Amino acid sequence: MPRLGETALDPKFGFQVKVPDNLYNFGELYNLCIRCGTLTEEERFKINEHILQTIVMLDRMPFPKHLKRVPEYACTHHETMVGTGYPRELDAEGLSIPSRILSFFKKDKHGDAELFDLFLSFGLYRRYGERYLKPEQIDEADVTKFVG
Secondary structure: OEOOOOOOOOHHHOOOOOOOOEOOOOOHHHHHOOOOOOOOHHHHHHHHHHHHHHHHHHHOOOOOHHHOOHHHHHHOOOOOOEOOOOOOOOEHHHOOHHHHHOOOOHHHOOOOHHHHHHHHHOOHHHHHHHHHOOHHHOOOOOHHHOOO
16 A cells, blocks of 8 residues: 655654655565565554654654753664664764663663763762652662663
8 A cells, every 4th residue: 555645754853764655565475575574664664653753743842941852862762872773873973972871772782881870870860850850759779780
């Protein structure tokens, strides 16, 4: 089924994704030619499209000054330190330091391991919590199992 309507992505966002010609391709030969895995090009795009929509949505929201970087952080969680992520294929040099810290992906090089360790070791997460959360919202954390 051909993709209908406008599929061009706004260049201001810097997306590095290929938009498939079809919304769904139900051709038997096409589906039999999927080289690895079970996802077609269209299905993979549909899965990854959530981050594109998130970026566009957050770009339109009027965040207060202290939250103005929320869109950046939310929209870089699929990028990697080695540039194999999406939707912009940013590497460590293309990501801001705070974006590189968002990293429960540390071991797979989706986040900057050294910055993550510094963030935890110096208690920056706790300072943030003390500044922006109510005391009952702050949990104790044993960072030793995440550092190193």
